[in-house]
Amino acid sequence: MSSKKSDFGVFGLGVMGSSISLNIADKGYELSVYNRADSGEEEVVKNFISANADRPNIKGFTDLKLFIDSMARPRKILIMIKAGPAVDLVLNSLIPMLSEGDIIIDGGNSHYLNTKRRFDLAQSQGIEFIGAGISGGEEGARKGPSIMPGGRKESYAYVSEILEAIAAKDDFGKTCCTYIGPDGSGHFIKMVHNGIEYVEMQLLAELYGLMSKRMTNDEIAAVFESWNKGKLSSYLLEITILILRKKEGSSYLIDMILDKAGNKGTGSWSSKAAFDLGIPNTMMSAAVFARYISSFKEVRENMSKLVRTDSNMEQELNISILEKSYEFARLVNHQQGFKLMQQASESYGWNLDFSEIARIWSNGCIIKSHLMNILYKEFQTKEDLFEMETVNKALVKGESATREILMTALRSRFSLHCFSAAYHYWVDMTTERLPANLIQAQRDFFGAHTYQRIDAPESDFYHTKW
Ligand SMILES: NC(=O)C1=CN([C@@H]2O[C@H](COP(=O)(O)OP(=O)(O)OC[C@H]3O[C@@H](n4cnc5c(N)ncnc54)[C@H](OP(=O)(O)O)[C@@H]3O)[C@@H](O)[C@H]2O)C=CC1
Numbered sequence: 245m246s247s248k249k250s251d252f253g254v255f256g257l258g259v260m261g262s263s264i265s266l267n268i269a270d271k272g273y274e275l276s277v278y279n280r281a282d283s284g285e286e287e288v289v290k291n292f293i294s295a296n297a298d299r300p301n302i303k304g305f306t307d308l309k310l311f312i313d314s315m316a317r318p319r320k321i322l323i324m325i326k327a328g329p330a331v332d333l334v335l336n337s338l339i340p341m342l343s344e345g346d347i348i349i350d351g352g353n354s355h356y357l358n359t360k361r362r363f364d365l366a367q368s369q370g371i372e373f374i375g376a377g378i379s380g381g382e383e384g385a386r387k388g389p390s391i392m393p394g395g396r397k398e399s400y401a402y403v404s405e406i407l408e409a410i411a412a413k414d415d416f417g418k419t420c421c422t423y424i425g426p427d428g429s430g431h432f433i434k435m436v437h438n439g440i441e442y443v444e445m446q447l448l449a450e451l452y453g454l455m456s457k458r459m460t461n462d463e464i465a466a467v468f469e470s471w472n473k474g475k476l477s478s479y480l481l482e483i484t485i486l487i488l489r490k491k492e493g494s495s496y497l498i499d500m501i502l503d504k505a506g507n508k509g510t511g512s513w514s515s516k517a518a519f520d521l522g523i524p525n526t527m528m529s530a531a532v533f534a535r536y537i538s539s540f541k542e543v544r545e546n547m548s549k550l551v552r553t554d555s556n557m558e559q560e561l562n563i564s565i566l567e568k569s570y571e572f573a574r575l576v577n578h579q580q581g582f583k584l585m586q587q588a589s590e591s592y593g594w595n596l597d598f599s600e601i602a603r604i605w606s607n608g609c610i611i612k613s614h615l616m617n618i619l620y621k622e623f624q625t626k627e628d629l630f631e632m633e634t635v636n637k638a639l640v641k642g643e644s645a646t647r648e649i650l651m652t653a654l655r656s657r658f659s660l661h662c663f664s665a666a667y668h669y670w671v672d673m674t675t676e677r678l679p680a681n682l683i684q685a686q687r688d689f690f691g692a693h694t695y696q697r698i699d700a701p702e703s704d705f706y707h708t709k710w
């Protein structure tokens with residue numbers, strides 16, 4: 245074990261913490277790691293250190309004071325623990341033991357408003373606090389995640405070297421870690437990343453469900469594989485191909501997995517943020533609700549006995565139509581996700597750089613895709629996906645394909661939550677007059693909420709005695 249003071253500390257040796265620790269150690273930094281030694285967890289640090297005995301630059305601790313004393317100042321500590329109250333508990337014990345100017349990075353999926361609150365608390369005690377979204381799962385953390393740090397730019401300067409060294413690299417060799425903006429912006433961006441992730445996953449689940457009516461798992465995987473060679477390629481598509489082909493003995497594992505989707509909350513946080521900011525993020529909420537609906541397995545089982553569930557699909561699926569529709573829905577998903585970040589940037593004065601966000605999402609993270617590279621370039625001159633010519637053309641072309649897919653699904657009694665949310669959003673966003681005039685009339689009728697008129701200036705509000 246090295247006697248040098250450590251360059252960095254990692255608090256929490258769970259899935260993410262242990263992988264990111266090895267990543268940091270591989271880059272040659274002196275590292276201290278800590279995990280609590282509560283009942284059942286006594287061996288975590290010991291096991292980690294003995295499994296990595298060939299890395300003398302890692303020192304393990306279960307004593308918080310020794311962990312803190314082992315680091316060079318200003319100390320830089322990444323906490324990689326379960327999001328929620330545990331983070332407050334850890335900060336309450338950690339902060340009083342630190343010295344002015346030390347830096348805590350919360351790398352978990354914390355809610356951005358909690359990050360803002362914790363930032364203020366840490367600052368009030370002379371401690372720097374960075375809320376860094378980290379994406380890439382276990383493999384990304386080990387080999388190079390995408391990192392989204394938010395906080396004071398001055399404090400980021402102290403940790404940028406290490407964070408940028410461990411992050412993934414984009415197609416141009418640049419690091420997939422960039423300073424995002426003040427207070428909770430890094431965690432906000434990670435939350436939206438996860439919202440987009442929920443939709444990308446749900447779209448693939450809907451395609452798989454629909455295609456399963458006429459195709460085997462291997463046939464679906466073969467179609468996805470051909471798509472993954474071109475502009476639709478993405479990490480989630482890639483892992484879906486592997487999942488569909490995975491066998492346990494002679495059975496496909498996917499066929500044995502219970503159809504109840506779990507969640508840890510970031511998708512619903514994204515949807516709530518969209519509601520609060522007034523952004524129609526219809527696909528994210530559809531994806532969250534689709535997971536919730538799936539969790540009512542018992543109800544579904546019982547109800548399925550009451551209705552005719554014969555949902556055979558008469559017609560062949562047209563793969564090229566499916567492909568166009570998938571492209572269409574993914575574009576709408578990204579449009580909605582980036583719109584949400586734009587609104588947050590404006591409302592909170594974060595001055596976010598969307599080209600940079602797309603760039604750091606082009607590798608290392610769960611939603612990395614070919615599309616992210618396109619968006620990285622497009623956002624250098626455009627502010628909205630609808631303004632991007634190639635995107636617009638694909639959306640116009642994809643509309644009729646999506647309509648066809650939706651009609652096929654309706655006829656086969658199969659729900660496409662996210663595809664239909666994408667379709668209706670696009671149709672409404674490209675329709676000059678919507679029936680919202682009736683909503684306004686109703687509001688005025690029962691609540692004197694007033695309405696505007698098409699034959700008068702928008703600044704004028706009217707009330708009628710209906
Ligand atoms: N897994 C993933 O793919 C990703 C996860 N994240 C986020 O990263 C964070 C860590 O996730 P992950 O590594 O998967 O989680 P794990 O469940 O594998 O590990 C959780 C860690 O938190 C520690 N912990 C929990 N409660 C407390 C507490 N009260 N006090 C001190 N330590 C505590 C655990 O310690 P102990 O061993 O003692 O229980 C453990 O080290 C989460 O916020 C997660 O949302 C972000 C991106 C991807």
Ligand SMILES: O=C(CO)[C@H](O)[C@H](O)COP(=O)(O)O
Binds near residue numbers: 379381438509610
């Ligand atoms: O942050 C992540 C990936 O980016 C985590 O894997 C996250 O837990 C996934 O969310 P959920 O568990 O709700 O599906």
